[in-house]
Amino acid sequence: MKTRPIFHQHLFQHKWGYLLGSGLLTISLVLQLGVPLLLEDFTDGIQHLSIQVSDLWNLAVWFIVLGIGIFLFRSSGRIYIFRLSRMLERDLRTKLFSHWETLPADYYQQERIGNLMAHAVNDVNILRQIGMQGVFQTVEAMVLISITISMMAGTIDLYLTLLVLIPLPGLTYLAYRFRTNIRMHSSKVQEAIGTLTSRVQEFCTGIRIIKTYVQEQEEMKKFTKENVENVKANKRLIRSNSLFTSLSQGIVGLSYLLSVVFGSILVMKGTITLGEFVAFNTYLSFLVAPIENLGKVINLFQQGKAADMRLSDVLATTPDIKDEEGIFRLNKFEGDIRIQNLSFQYKNSKGYALRNINLTIKKGTSIGIVGKIGSGKSTLVNLLLRVYNPPKKSIFINNYDIHDLPLKTLRTSIGYVPQTNFLFSSTIKENIAFDPSIYQDKDIYKAAKQAHVYEDIIDFPEGFDTPLGERGFSLSGGQRQRVSIARAMIKKSPIMIFDDSLSAVDAKTEELILKTLQTEMKGRTSVIISHRISTIRKADQIIVLDEGKIVEQGTHESLLERNGTYKKMFVQQSNEFTLEDSIPSSYSERTVRIKKRRG
Incomplete structure (x- = not known):
């Protein structure tokens, strides 16, 4: 079944409101037709010198009454119709944003930010304009044209009316010829705006790198090229619009010429x-604006059709990750995790990101995950959070298949510190308390102390009320990481995931945070991903991932007893301050040799 266009849905939903607004506008247009009748009586009275002073006063009163009536009914109809279009804008943006929240992460990897912004701003604005000017001017044109032509033909002269109307069907032909071009050029303009917006967003985000690598001129060239393409796309649209409007005005002008020439002849003949x-000419002047606007409305509706199609495509995108039928209505669960024969492959990827992963993480225990870049560490975490969908019957939490758990319950029950520490451009306090639950200031301060960022925050002039810049770049990398840790710690979730979340802090701060976590994580399950052995060496179990497979598994001490990948990583990362404390005695002589060689 074909889905009704977005604007049609809105029009049908608010049909009575639009009918009321159209009715008020129609009354004002009918009153407007009284003006030519008054002018007719006045002109004939002047011509025959039969008009009196009292008649002039009566005429003035009637003009005032008609003017007030036209103003009241026209403005009321306009306000009512425009209010409904603003409701469309509000509801559509809310619906669009709400739908975006349901879409999976890979959707945003494929779509440019500029395109998303163009949908939310430009496309919605076009549909709003259809609801405002489009509806208003369409009603005005239909009503005014029909009753004006009826008055011209019925009260003045039928043949003169038919004569001046001869050129007007040309407007229909022009609309037919131009509609495809205008819709195509409108789509090109929106694409160009999306590309340009993406360029600006990328520039603002990467400004530090651009300046560091002295790439200002190169970025300016890229921006200039895309800006020129944007101007070209707009020129093509303007050219089509202008040509259509000019030809429409020419047709109206021809009708006016016929009226003046042949109307004058009829007057001279009596x-x-x-x-x-x-x-008659006053009636015809009433037709000029609606007919010109009709051309603009036709163009607007063509642009609107393109915008409607783009927004409909976005809203028709179905989320792959959602609550399925028959899920268990759980509000919370404990931290037992079991992974069974898990293999995972990204869309449009030839190889597997994870291969045959089998793992059991008991409630209240900790697991460390290490491996080189691209080994599948973050992929495993994303599957636990269902950022991506794992195969069914591969991940279980408390013996429930992860697909059978409500997404809200799953994600509420997991505290997550991501590898990329994204902070919002609000205050530090609001970033730490970024959770549906309501937290007191004491809770926020406690979480900050647990993340060892409290002292840094209170040193700022505004403390916890310090507003952060875009993505939190006003903080250092280590401060951003620790604020992210505080944001996860405040949730007190039964499962905590730390995805390489201590990479930007110094060794001393890392040790303090790890000591705090050991205390705070008692009874809770923790998953710690890191490139540093020092971060995960005290975990209850450690796995080493390589090319998506678990190649080693055990405790820190047992893994060091092997001549495997873990030991090689450990030796590479060790230094003279940590080697003797970390390596068993059987490796002490080798440790001394390594120190001497480095020294």
Whole structure:
């Protein structure tokens, strides 16, 4: 079944409101037609010198009454119709944002930010304009044209009316010829705006790198090229719009010329009076604006059709990751995790990111995950959070298949510190308390102390109320990581995941944080991913990933007893301050040799 376009849905939903607004506008247009009748009587009275002073006063009163009536009904209809279009704008942006929140992570890897912004701003604005000017001017044109032509033909002269209307069907032909071009050029403009917006966003995000590598000129060249393409796309749209509008005005002008020439002849022959001629041309002047606007409305509706299609495509995108039928309505669960024969492959990827992973993590225990870049560490975490969908019957929490758990419960029950420490451009306090739960200041301060960032924060002039810049770049890398840790710690979730979350802090701070975590994580399950052995060496169990497979598994001490990948990583990372404390005695002589060689 074909889905009804977005604007049609809105129009149908608010049909009574639009009918009321259209009715008020129609009343004002009917009142407007009284003006030519007054002008006709006035002109004939002047011509025959039969008009009196009292008639002038009556005429003035009628003009005032009609003016007030036109103003009241027209403005009321306009306000009512425009209010409904603003409701469309509000509801559509809310619906769009709400839908984006349901879409998986790979959607945002494929879509440019500029395109998303163009949808939320430009496309929605076009549909709003259709709801405002489009509806208003369409109703005005249909009503005014029909009743004006009826008055011209019925009260003045049928043949003169038919004569001046001869050129007007050309507007329909023009609309037919131009509609495809205008819709195509409108889509190109939106694409160009999306590309340009993405360029600006990328520039703002990477400004430090651009300056460091002295790439200002190169970035300017890229921006100039895309800016030129944007201007070209707009020029093509403007050219089509201008040509259509000019030809439409030419057709209207031809009708006006026919009216003046042949109407004057009829006056001289006595077929119509001078007052009727004035009234006829006044009626015709009423037609000029609606017919010109009709051309603009046709163009607007073509742009709107393209915008409607783009937004419909976005809203029709179905999320792969969602609550399925028959899920268990759990509000919370404990931290037992079991992974069974898990293999995972990203879309459009030839190889597997994870291969045959089997793992058991008991409640209240900790697991360290190490491995080189691209070995599958973050992929495993993303599957636990269902950022991506794992195969069914491969990940179990408390013996429930992860697919059978509500997404909200799953993610609420997991505290997560991501590898990329994203902070929002709000205050430090709001970033730490970024959770549906409501926290007191004492809770926020405690979490900051647990992450050992409290002293740094209170040194700022505004303390916890310090506003952060874009992505939190006003903080150092280590401070951003520790604020992210505080944000996860405040949740007190039964499962905590730390994805390489201490890489930007110094060794001393890392040791302090790890000591605090050992105390705070008692009774809770923790998953710690790191490139540093020092971060995960005290975990209850450690796994080493390589090319998506578990190649080694055990405790720190047992893994060091092997001549495997873990020991090689440990030796590479060790230094003269930590080697003797970390390596068993059987390796002490080798340790001394390594120290001497480095010294």
